[in-house]
Amino acid sequence: MLYLRLRPLAAAIFLTGFSSVAFAQLGQNLSVDIRSLSMGNAVTADPPGISAIHFNPAGLAKIEGLQTDVQGIVANFNVKRDLSAPAGYNVFGYSDDPIVCNDAPENPSSLCTDFKGTVNADVEYASIYVPILKKMVDLGEGVPIAAPTAGVAYKPPGSKVTYATAIYAPLIVGYGSENGNPGNFMGQQMAFERITYLSPSFAFQVNDELSLGASLGMSYQAMSLKTDLRFPNELIGVLRMVDDVVCSPFRDNSDIITDLLLLGLCNANEGLNPFGKFGQLKATMEQSLAPSYNLGLMWEPSDDFAFGMVYQSESKMRLKGKYYIDNANAPRELIRALNSSATGQIFAAILGFPSYIPASESGLVSMDLKYPAHFQAGIKYKILPDLQINFDVGWTDYKQWDQFKFEFDRQVSALKIAKLLSNGVTDSTLAVPLKFTSPWSWGIGIEYSATDRLKLRAGYEPRSSATPDDKRNTMIPINNAQLFGLGLGYRFDADTDIDLTLAFLRSRDNIPANTSSLSNATGVDNLILNPYAGLNVRTNTQVTLLGINYRTRW
Template sequence: MSQETSARAGPRFAHATLAAAALALLAHDDARAAFTENLGTSPVAMSLGNAVTADPPGIDAIHFNPAGLARITHNTKSDSIFGASIKPYASFTKPAGFDIGGWTDDPVAGTSTGPVRQSVFIPVLGVPKARLPIAGAAGMGLAWHEADSRWTFATGIYIPQAVGIDRTLDKNDPARFDGRKVVIQRLVYLSPSAAYKLTDSLSVGVSVPIAHQGFALDTDMRFPNKLLGIIGKLQDAWCGDNGNPLDTFAFGLCGGGKEGRLRPFNKAGAMQFEMTAPADPTINLGVLWEPASEFALGATYQSGSKTVLTGRYSFEAEPMFDKFVQGMYGSLLGPVVASMFGFPTSIPRTQSGNATLVLPYPEHIQIGMKFKPIR
C-alpha cells in the first residue's frame, strides 16, 4: 500500500486497510488459494489426492462429479469424520542488497515462527477463542434411488474450503504481520442433486451446493515501502535528536516528535474482522462415461462465486501516522502538501464499524480418466 493510500481520511483509511489486508492474504500467491480447498470434503477422495473425477466415491460425487450419483443403486446414507492439524512454519532471512528507503535492518530477519494451533468458524456463533490442537469436521450424505429408475437424487453436508490458523500463543510471533489468526471456511449445508443415467454407460448430473462462507482475520500491520523509509530518513537528518526550530516554517516533519518518525518496519496498526455469507449457492455439472469397470472418463464443471460477506471490523492505529500528520498540519507549508495528498488532519486511535467484502470462490473445470490394468 502506498503512503498516499495509507493516510486517507478516517473511514476510507480503515476501509482501504481492510481491503489491502484481505487481498494480501488471498492473493499473495496461487498456492494459498489452492491450499484451502478440498481438505475436508471427503476422506476417501483426499486419500486419492482428490483425483476422483472419473471415479467419484458414493455420495461425495455431489461435489466431485454429480453424474457419479447414477452409480448408486439403492437408498444410501453416509457419515464421515475428518480431522486435520495444519502447522505452517517459516524462517525469515534478509536477502543480499536488502534496502527499504535506506533502512536495512528488519527486526523480523533472522527469526522463525512459533507454535501454531487450529481454529474453526461455527455458523451463527463465529470463531471461538479456544486454541485447538486439531480441527475436526463431520459430513453426512443422503441418496435416494428406486429400483429400475434412471434417476438418483441426493443431498449432502461437507466442507469444500477450510483453513484455520491460530498463532496467538506468542504475541511476538513474526508471522503476526501475516495473520495472528486466519480462518477461511466454506460449509455446504444443503446440496440438492440429481443424476440421470442416459445409457448403461453414460450418465449426467447436477448439484446446487448452498454454503455458509466465513472469513475471520486478526493481524498486525506494517508498511515496509520505500517512500515511508525515505521520509523517515529525511526526518532523522532534518530533525536530529531535538527537533529543528526552522521546521515550523517548513513542512512540519519534526512536529510529531519521536513518535511521529516514520519507520517502514514498525507496527502501524492492528486489525480484526469477522464476516459471513449465510447462503451462497453455486452449481456443479458433471458427465461420466464408464463403458467398463476398468475404464471411465469423467468431466466436471464447478461454478465459482463472488461471495459477498458482511460483518464487523475494528482497527487500532499506532501513534506513528497520527503524530506525523498532526506535525505537518501544525507547520506553515505542511498543510499545503498534506492537502495535495489528501492526508487527514488526524487518524483516530481506534475505528470500528460494519464491513463488506467480496471474496472470490474460484470455478473449476476438471477432466479425469480411470484405468485399472488389473482387478
C-alpha cells in the same frame, strides 16, 4: 504522509480478501471425501458414494435403494516460515530491523551490527471462525481442524433417478500465532470457510452405459483476519531520515520560522520508523447463501473401463463485513505535527490530507467475489482383474482473480488521498491487482482388491500454483505442492463399508529478497503490502489428514 493513512486501511481490507485466495489454493478438495484423498482426487470416473455430489453427480446413479454416508476428516497444518537478511540489506540506508537484528533499541547506529541469521516465524496453532459467535476461536497448539460430513441418497426400486443431498466442507482452514511472532505482519489469525449445508442432487441412468447428474450447492462463506501492520519501504525511510537528521537540531529549539519552513514535521513526539508497528487490524466478511452447481457425465461401457467428466460452476458472492483498525502513535503524531504548522495545514489542504488520525477506526466493507469454476475429467481402467488405475486432469479458473475490488459504505478520506497516486482507486472503492493464473493439474490413484472384502488404495496429486512468482508471500504458505494418499476400504457385509485414509500434502517455497511485490519488494512503489521488504523469505508447509467413512445401505 499520504501513505500513512492509506496503508492501514488498504492493507487491512486487502489481507481479508487475499486470505480467500490463499486458502482456496491450499485447501481445495482436502476436506470433502477421504476415499478421494487416498486416490489423489482422481475419482471423476469412479466417484465415491454420496460424495459424488461434489466430484461427479452422475456417479449417484450407481446407488441402489437408501444409502447414508457419515465421515470425519481431521487436518493438522504445520506451516514453517523463515526470514533472513541478505548481504547488503537496508531500507533507505537503515537495517536495524528488530525482526532480523540483535542490536539494542538504544544503539545509535542505523545499520545493524549483529544480524540474527534465520528467524523462525512459524504458525503456532489452528483457528476457525464460528458463525454463531461471530469470532475466531483458537484450537490450541497441536489440535487439528475437524470437518465432519454426512449425506443421504435414495433410488426407488425400478427407477432410473437417484436423489441425494449432503453436508460437507469444500474448504475449511485457519491458523494463528501468539503476540510477538514475526509472521504476524501477514496474519496473526486467519480463517477461511466454505460449508455446503444443503446440496439437492439427482442422477439419471440414461442406459446401461451412460448416466448424467446435477447438484445444487447452497453454501456459507466466511473469511476472518487479525493482523499486525508495518510498512518498511523507502518512503517511510525518508521520513525517518527527516526526523533523525533534519529535525534533530530543532527538536528543543524550534520557533515559528522552523515550523513554517519544515511544515511542522519536527513537532512530532514520536518519529516514523520503517520497521515500526503501524497498528493492528481485525476484519471479517461473510455470506450466508453462496449458491453453485455441479454437472456430471459418466460413461461406463464395461466393468473394466469408465470415463467421467464434471463441471463445478463458479459461485458469485457479495461478501459483507466490518473492519476495525487500531492505529499506532507514530503515524498519528506525524499528522498532528503537520497540522500544527500554518504551512503544514496549507500543504495538507492542497493535497486533501486528513486533519488527524484517530486511535481506532471501524466501518463496513463489501466486495464481489467469485469462487472459481472447476473442470475435471478422468478415466478408470482395470489393468488386472484385481488392480484398477484412475487418472484425472483438472483446471480451475483462478485467472478471474485478476484483482479484488472493495467497496465502502461511505467516502473514505484515505482513498481520496490514494487515488492521487494509484490506479483503480476512487473515493469509495479500492481495486487490488493479483494477476493469478489458471493452471492445469493431474492426479493418479491405484486400487487393489486384496480380497473380496479388503481394498488397498494409493494416490498422488501434484498441484501447480496459481500465484505468479512476483506475488508470492507468507500468507499463501504454499506454491507448487504434492499430495500423497494411502487408504483402505473394508466391507463388513453386503450393506456396510468402512474407509480409512491417511493423506499428506507438502510444499516448500523460496522468495528471495526483492522478488515479490506482495511480500518483500523494496522501493517507493510497493503501496499495498510488503511487511518483509528486502528480506529473504522461505516457507515449508505440511498438512496431514486422517479420515474415516462409514457407509451403509438400508
